[in-house]
Structure formats: structure tokens, C-alpha cells
Amino acid sequence: MVLETTHPLDIYLRETGMHHIWCTGCGNGILLSSFVTALKELEVNLDKIVIVSGIGCIGRIAGYINADSFHTTHGRPIPFAIGVKLANPELKVIVISGDGDLFAIGGNHFIHAARRNMDIKVICVNNFNYGMTGGQQGPTTPLDVSTSTTPYGNIEHPFNLVHLAAGSGAVYVARWTTLHVRRLTESIKKALQKEGFSFVEVISQCPEIFGKSTKKGNPVDFMNWFKTASEIQHFSDPAKAEITSDRIPLGEFVDIEKPTYEKLLKERITQIQSKAQGGA
């Protein structure tokens, strides 16, 4: 008798010995599972998606997914993704990266891609710190938290990412935690189907590194925090979605229609070419 050893999601993962680098209890695996589940449920053609990531623990995800993928330099997955998308608009281009990559070193690219309403999908795994380099303060680290570079407590106000995304022009904005896997998967599915710049923030645990800063030593502590602090309210004011130690506002915040850059570009090119033919 042959034992069934394949997992239904196996076809979505690369087989070439890409052993993952993530710590035990990390939230990245939950996001990976949620993401490929979304692909499966939407029956996405793996030949026509491109996964782009930046630098950091979650940046390695591009290598784990069985599709065309590119692991860029730190902070640059969004402009790389724009190049891919404009070169071949038939492709669905998905950026998956971390809070430091997308909002510190890469912040400028995020706001401008959202402003242009580029038809790319951005998933940010927000673990509140630079995990890969050993737990330094980042653009989403809460006030007062001690990290290896804020040994006396963080004095920088963190970004409220859903507010930033909404204010920059994203047409779809949602935030979930790694505890809310079914809802997260639904939002990823929506983002994948939405035309335009779509943003999903995933609040994630980093027990090995950020856990040391917050005295949440194991993933269960994080899950308990996500459970007790979460408040789900759809289409609430993004400006009021700041994360505090006792409140994590979740849900869909933005779902609007706006012409994409790609659509406007195509229209403009058609106009120019037909005008030239008409004038001939």
C-alpha cells in the first residue's frame, strides 16, 4: 500500500529544497499558508502570477512559492513589481514583504505606487521590528518599546499603515492578524481580484526576536494579545486605526473603484495611435 504523502497545497510550494529559514512559532508560515490557500480557492493560474519580495525574514517567501519569483534588494520590491506589471499587464504581480522593507527604506515607493493606483497587490507582514537583523526598532515599533537600538525605549511614533495606505490612494485596504486566518485569506482573495493598488496588512508574531522586547516570549502570548486586543469593524476610519497595546483595529478599511495606471496608460496609447492613423 502506498501512503498518501502529498499535501493539497504542495503544488503551490517550490520543491527544489527551499528549506525555510523562519523560527519556530513565527507568523510568516501562517501567512504563506493563507496566501497559497487563497491561490487555490481562486484557482489562480500559477503561470500568470509573479511573487516579488524584499529583504527580511518574510522576503524569503518569494523563493518558497511555485511561481515566477524575484527577491529584490532591500526596500525595492514595489518598483521592481511595477516594471514587471507594465511589461506584461496580463500577469498578476504580488509583493509580499515586511514593515521595515516596505515602509522605512521602501516607504517612498509604497506611497507613489498607491498614488498612481498601480495594479499590484501588496501584502505587508508587520511584526513591529527588524527581525532578521536581531530586533531593531522600525517604522511600526510601538512607542516606549525597548529594542536593541532603542535600549531606553522607543521615542518614535509608529506608522498606522492602513491610514498611510488609504491616504496614499490604495483602492483596497485590509488589516488582519495571524490569528484571523480565514478572514485574512478572504481579504487576500479580494485583493487578488481587485483591480488597482490593494494592500493587506498582516499583524504577525515574532516570538524569538520581538518577543524579547515585549516580554511575549512565545507565540501563544502573541495570539492571546491578538485575541484580546482585536476589534473588528469594517470600513471604520483608517485615521483611527492606530495599534496600541490594548487595541488592534481590524477589518476592511477601503474598497473603492478608481481607474488604474495600467488602464489609463492603455487608453492613452490607443488614443495616440488612432489619432495618428486618422490623421494620415
Add this chain to the structure above:
Amino acid sequence: MTEMSRTLSGKHFYSGDLACAEGALAVGCKFFAGYPITPATEIAERMARRLPQIGATYIQMEDEIASIAAVIGASYAGLKAMTATSGPGFSLMQENIGLAVMTEAPCVIVDVMRGGPSTGQPTMAGQQDVMQAKWGSHGDYEIIALAPSTVQEAFDLTVEAFNYAETYRVPTMVMMDAIVGHMWEKVVIPPQDQILIRDRKKPSVPPGAYMPFKPDKDLVPPMAVFGDGYHFHATGLTHEEDGRPRTESIKAQQKLVQRLCDKIRKNSDKIVKVKPTLMEDAEVVVIAYGIESRAALSAVRKAREAGIKAGLLKLVTLWPFPEKQVTEIAKNAKMIVMPEMNYGQLVREVERAAKDTPVKFLPKLGEEPHKPDEILEAIKGGV
């Protein structure tokens, strides 16, 4: 209607910047991402007008870092792609130029060189980025860099730059001093069928058997296109031939970095181009590139009129450096004269290749190239 064609075959009066843009279009460039910067802006403006006419994409990005990132993305999705900038923007691009080297993304970067360092003199010409072209990104690597000295060459060498980029899967640079960039001259654009066009090698194996970084004998791997079903992975990390990151393997690092360098070094005889003039019996040789080579030619002719056996070796390729050619001419030369619009850059390579032959360096800072008489004086000093 002619205005709308990809290749504007015929005679034109263009600036170097415009000729460069038309060269890109003629060789099949379908994607431009850039950011305005003096004195390269005219290339972006030309591409913004011309690319949509042929159904292709121009995008103005938020900075030069994003521009080169988008160019690499478009290259991976199968297009011939370029950006154009000047010193400050070229500096910003350096990290991702390293990414293009590491992931072997064919692309063209035009640097219309102005005076630096820093903001320097935006409207004034220089040749101050020629070492940055080779050494600006971290790590060991090789790129190809070409230096046009006429508006016609701005067209011709942009065509060649794309061909090199595609052939060797390497970022290729057109290092054009701002005088050539802004100078207007006659350009002849050949008929489309007379323009040599090279495209990257495609994989001959089906998906599954494809190793994205496994080279052929020429050390260059065939390149699949995103969306064609190959499901391949590329990373700026050190990687195996199958694309897997190998961050802790000494062997993988040696193998990859050596190949990335050797695919250019070992093919340098096919890449390097110089143009010798009056060199057969030359005892004093002027070595120059870009606009300086035109002042140098005038100086060499004047020297000949005065009975001095002078010659010019114009460097068309700056990188890989024409080492063999310089060493060869140095054997018979009593002296080499090298004018450059900087305070001493490529002359270091010339000195190295010239071995025992003395090199008289003529620096120049601030817009103007050398006057022929200044070079002539130096030639006279060598006899």
C-alpha cells in the same frame, strides 16, 4: 506617420540625448523608467513622447532607485528596458545595478555626465563618473560601458549597448559626457533591416528542466521570461544554478562571482572597441574618449603638420578596459598623453596597461574639454 514609426530611418539633426533615445527605439527598447535630471532629461522627454506612439511604456518613477528597479522588473518580464540619468541619479542606482549584475538582467543605463561631486554643476559637462560605472556597486563584478564622442555614436552605441546587454545578460552603460548629450549634429539612422539586433538566448529546455543560472559555454545562461510557465526564482543573494539562495557556501560564492566576472573578461576580445587614427608609426599617442577624443584628433593632426609622429587611440569601450590594446600601442610609443574631463580617473587604467611607457595626464574640470592646443603642447613635450 513617419513620426510614429519605431525607427526613424533617414538623416536628422539631433542632440546626443535625442539620438540616444532613437537608438534605443530602433534596437527594440519597449520600456523606459526614469526621473528628471539635468542633463539627461531630454532622453526621458523623448521617450515619453515616442514610446506611447509605438504602443510601449514610459513611466516616470519617484526616484532613480525606483527607475532602475522597474527597468530590471521589465527586463525579467521580457522587454528591452532602459533608464537615463546623470551623476547624482547614477549614484542612487548603484545598489540595483549590483542587483542587475547578480540576477543577470539585461538592461541599459545612460549616464549623461555632468560635474560632481554631489550636485556639482548640473548644466556643465564632465567625465567624472567613468570609474563609478565600473566600481560604484559593492562586490566584485564586471559591466560593459561605452563612450560616444559624436551624436552619431550616441545613436550607434546605444544600439550596441542593448546588443551587449542582451548577449551577455549584463547591465550596459552609455557614458556620454554632457557636451555630446547636448550637442546637435547630423545623424543618419539606417533602414531597420540594416540595424543589427541581438536578443537574449531563450531556454531550449522545458519548464522543470530549466536551471535559470546554468550557463552555456559562453558562460551566459539562457533567460526565461516571467509568465512563460518556467516558475523560476531569482535573488540578489548568492545562488545556485537553479536559483536557490546559498548564503553560507564558500564554493557557491566563488563559482558565481567568478562566472559573473569571467563572462565579460573572457569575452572581452569580442566586446572591446577602440578607434586608432594615424597610429601606424606613432611615437606620441593620445588616448582619449568622448568629447575629448575630438579635441585630441585635432591636436594630433596639428602635430603631424608640425612633423611630429603623433597618433590617437580613441576608446569606444571604457569597460571592460581595453587593456590589451593600450599595452600593445605603449610598446612602440615614447609617451602617452591622456586628456580627461576629470581630475584623474581612467588614466589610472591607462598607466597600468602602459607599463613602462610614461603617461602625461591632462586633467580638466568644469564644462570645457581641452583645447587642441593644450593637448598639442603636451604632445610636443613628449618629443
